[in-house]
Amino acid sequence: MSRGEVRKEDAATLEKNLRIISTRIRREGRKVLRDFPITPAQFDVLQTLFFQGEKRMSDISRNLGITKSTTTGLVKRLIDAGFIERRRSERDRRSFIIDISSSGKSLIKKVIDRRVEYLRSVMTEISTEQVISLEQIVSLLLEVMDSKKTAE
Amino acid sequence: MSRGEVRKEDAATLEKNLRIISTRIRREGRKVLRDFPITPAQFDVLQTLFFQGEKRMSDISRNLGITKSTTTGLVKRLIDAGFIERRRSERDRRSFIIDISSSGKSLIKKVIDRRVEYLRSVMTEISTEQVISLEQIVSLLLEVMDSKKTAE
Numbered sequence: 001m002s003r004g005e006v007r008k009e010d011a012a013t014l015e016k017n018l019r020i021i022s023t024r025i026r027r028e029g030r031k032v033l034r035d036f037p038i039t040p041a042q043f044d045v046l047q048t049l050f051f052q053g054e055k056r057m058s059d060i061s062r063n064l065g066i067t068k069s070t071t072t073g074l075v076k077r078l079i080d081a082g083f084i085e086r087r088r089s090e091r092d093r094r095s096f097i098i099d100i101s102s103s104g105k106s107l108i109k110k111v112i113d114r115r116v117e118y119l120r121s122v123m124t125e126i127s128t129e130q131v132i133s134l135e136q137i138v139s140l141l142l143e144v145m146d147s148k149k150t151a152e
Numbered sequence: 153m154s155r156g157e158v159r160k161e162d163a164a165t166l167e168k169n170l171r172i173i174s175t176r177i178r179r180e181g182r183k184v185l186r187d188f189p190i191t192p193a194q195f196d197v198l199q200t201l202f203f204q205g206e207k208r209m210s211d212i213s214r215n216l217g218i219t220k221s222t223t224t225g226l227v228k229r230l231i232d233a234g235f236i237e238r239r240r241s242e243r244d245r246r247s248f249i250i251d252i253s254s255s256g257k258s259l260i261k262k263v264i265d266r267r268v269e270y271l272r273s274v275m276t277e278i279s280t281e282q283v284i285s286l287e288q289i290v291s292l293l294l295e296v297m298d299s300k301k302t303a304e
Contacts, residue, residue, distance in 0.1 A: 006283065011272035015177070015264070017290045018271075022174040024297050025167070040217030065192030070222050112167070119170075120163035125296040126289075131158065134289045137282055138169045144277040145176050 029115040036107060037081050043111075045074050046083055046100060050108045054099040056089075083107060181267040188259060189233050195263075197226050198235055198252060202260045206251040208241075235259060 033043055048063055049055060055063070061071040075098055078084040083104035089097045100108075123131050185195055200215055201207060207215070213223040227250055230236040235256035241249045252260075275283050 006272050006275040008268065008272060010283070010287065011275055012268045014275070014287055014290060015268045015271050017294050018170075018174065018177065019267075021290065021293055021297065022170065024301075025170065041222075042217070065194070066222075067225070070193075070218075070225075073219070073222075115171075116160065116164045116167045119167050120158050120160060122293060122296045122300065123158040123163055123166070125299075126292055130289055130292065131162070133285055134293070135162065135166055137278075137286045137289065138166060138173065140278055140282065141173055141274060141286070142169050144274045145173065147277075148274065149176075 025115050025118060028118040029111040032107075032111045032114050038078070038083065038107070041070075042074050042078050042081075042083075045071075045078060046104050046108060049084060049098065049100040050105060054097045056095060056097055060098060078104070177267050177270060180270040181263040184259075184263045184266050190230070190235065190259070193222075194226050194230050194235075197223075197230060198256050198260060201236060201250065201252040202257060206249045208247060208249055212250065230256070 030040065030043070033040070038046070044064060045060060048060065052063075057068065057071055057075065060075070061068050064071070066074075075084065075086070079086055083101055085099050085101050086096055087099065089095045123134075126134075182192065182195070185192070190198070196216055197212060200212065204215070209220070209223055209227065212227070213220050216223070218226075227236065227238070231238060235253055237251050237253050238248055239251065241247045275286075278286075
């Protein structure tokens with residue numbers, strides 16, 4: 001099954017094409033945000049909480065590589081807009097944690113729905129055989145990435 | 153050629169898998185940044201300048217959806233580290249623009265190289281036929297996306 005050799009230029013072309021595709025899908029999804037009182041930087045915080053679960057302020061800063069004062073500003077505006085909540089940690093009652101609210105989750109789901117709808121509209125333009133082949137190879141790529149991760 | 157109907161769940165699976173693949177590649181590329189005095193937020197500014205060209209401070213803020221004071225901080229640290237430069241605009245001598253430096257460009261290229269190398273290592277694990285098929289379908293997806301963009 002193994003190919004052994006892959007030319008660098010082939011990998012470079014695929015990297016570039018996947019990067020452009022991913023940017024297109026991302027841009028399409030973020031169009032949803034125009035209808036909501038949220039900036040891209042605030043959305044990054046929301047996304048982190050959605051996919052990684054509740055966090056302390058300092059972990060949000062570290063995760064996104066932003067200063068504490070920037071995080072404080074982003075978090076304050078997200079709380080004001082009702083997308084996230086601040087509460088006492090269950091584990092350590094002296095500290096606070098930040099979590100996504102149900103309205104924050106519903107916003108993320110709207111963005112994902114928009115991405116899916118866009119991808120579906122693209123998929124309808126290619127043949128059934130190509131769609132199936134695309135789905136299979138993308139799953140395979142992910143499997144290989146997973147096995148590499150385990151091997152690390 | 154056209155398929156006509158694509159089930160929403162198929163599009164949802166593909167969206168999720170492409171999103172995970174894109175996150176893996178991105179994470180791999182950003183490992184390069186560990187060796188450099190640059191945070192993820194600063195890297196976002198650098199990436200914007202690399203792919204979109206020189207910008208005014210206000211355009212950087214708008215583009216990334218961050219406040220002017222956050223942008224000022226990020227830009228200052230990037231100038232100090234030598235990754236970007238601030239100079240008078242050719243078009244309007246009263247205003248200043250921010251541009252990526254040669255050392256900034258070389259950092260972005262290192263990140264892309266790391267992404268390509270990762271993808272190449274993944275591609276060597278699948279068969280030649282699958283690699284070719286992957287390359288073809290990804291190009292096709294991009295063509296369809298391009299034609300949709302033109303049609304907008």
